Amino acid sequence: MAVKFTAVHKNKKRKKSNQIKVKEDIISSLHDDYLVDILSLMSLDVAVATSFFARQWRDLWTEVTAIHINIKTSKGPFKYWNTFQEKILPKLTSPLIRRFGLDINCGALSTYASDQIDLWYQLISARWKIEEVKVKSNGFEGHISFPTIFKIPTLVVLELSGDIDSFVISVDEVNLPNLKKLSIQIDFTQSTQYLFIEKLDEYCPLLEELSLKCCKVRGGGLLIPGHVPLSGKNLKRLSVQHSGYNPAKIIDIDAPRLEYLTLYSSIDLFRFVSTPIGLVEAHIGGNLHNGLMTSKLFDSICNLRTLTLRRAMISETPTLFSDLTHLICTISRSEADFNAVLGLLERCPVLEALILNITTTCRYEKVSEPAFMLTRVEKVWMKFGSSLLLNKDALNMMNYMLSSARVLKELVLEVTGWSHTDFSDDDSDSDVSDGDVSEEEENLEVEACREAFEWARCSFSRYQVDFLGKYLQIKLSGDEPKLIRTSKGRIICI
Secondary structure, eight states, X not given: OHHHHHHHHHHHHHHHHHHHHHHHHHHHHSOHHHHHHHHHTSOHHHHHHGGGTOGGGTTXXXXXXXXXXXXXXXXXXXXXXXXXXXXXXXXXXXXXXXXXXXXXOSSOOOHHHHHHHHHHHHHHHHHSOOOEEEEEESSOOSEEOOGGGGGOTTOSEEEEEESXXXXXXXXXXXXXXXXOEEEEEEOTTSHHHHHHHHTHHHHOTTOOEEEEEEOOOOSOSOOOOSEEEEEOTXXXXXXXXEOSOOOOSEEEEEOTTOOEEEEESOGGGEEESSOOTTOOEEEEOSOOSOHHHHHHHHHHTTTOSEEEESSOOOXXXXXXXXXXXXXXXXXXXXXXXXXXXXXXXXXXXXXXXXEEEEOSOOOOOOOSSOOOSXXXXXXXXXXXXXXXXXXXXXXXXXXXXXXXOSSOOEEEEEEOSOOOOOSOSOGGGOOOOHHHHHHHHHHHHHHHHHHHHHHHHHSSSOOEEEEEOSSOEEEEOSSSOOEEEOTTSOEEEO
């Protein structure tokens, strides 16, 4: 037995070594152009290290077509900070280098280190026609100053993101005439950054996509009063997010060619100077503080086709969304949000698809008037944060909304597994065990599935029901009852 075991063991070793040789042959058989493409996706310090693999790899890193540097320690990516410009950079031979990426994964950078990195940008932009620069930080605290970044005239894409507070900008030396995409963090208490945004259309006349994050103010600095102008004659995509305190009262948006809008902040902080006639899609993730300002904002974007709302906010002056075909919103505060959804649906006469994210328990009060909101809707998708949210009130609410559906083709009920609901004040004092809760959830899913299928049977359009629960997942269509086996082996009749 021992001899046989040893023989098998040796054969396995031989097979394993043969497999390794095959893999080595495959890699070594690749053309150098493919290997260079692979190295161009790596961090430059890793690409340089591959020169020790074999002769074939010795000088391949010098032909990379993109530069990406990962700074993991305060000492820099190589042995010394000046190693890059003195020993690495002169050996790069490709004339096709257009991208330069920088990842800062250390806690802080000294003034000397910042100056050295800025020198890299000077040398690289002087030698190549750099079109894309990306700087990302993780775990970095404080401001970063690379003034050369804002003086590269060939730049088309500039993305500055991460944990940094903001970038220091020398507005007198900004030269970005060809920039089309900009992602940046701004501290409005810094006068130079405020001026950069104020003159954005002048500095970047071709800008088409802007992602602006207003970072948290730590105290001190210049407080910007009144209005902050944000202008972009060619701007097509705009995303604005606030993090922490914002000293500006209102951001005046002047972007007549805007097509896509994302606002993650209080809605009353924004105002459109000119109506973006070509707006197609908007994501509104902020809270409502001023009904009149929200009404004015909605009036400015009423021509869009797709609208995503964090909450279904009601404005003082109802806005008619005459072209809206897709609506996505969240019901997170029960009765008030449900009434808001009803009010909003009444103002969407050509709506075709509705997605509702329900994250709290519904308390439905019977409405005497018939609903006429979903007469043209073909698909309704309702997402529940928990199976426990599929209570009787939720079912009555859905039944009421679907009673007006005439051309509905598909109803999707999905349990996503996340919610904002507190079902008990103290979990430790709860008398319900995990097993009991799971059984309750399964019972609720079964009942909801039966109700939904019954609605489909009795509906005018006989739509399909897709139930994507935690315990029950099934597609139902037709009039015939079906026997379904649940995840626990329970057989039910639907």
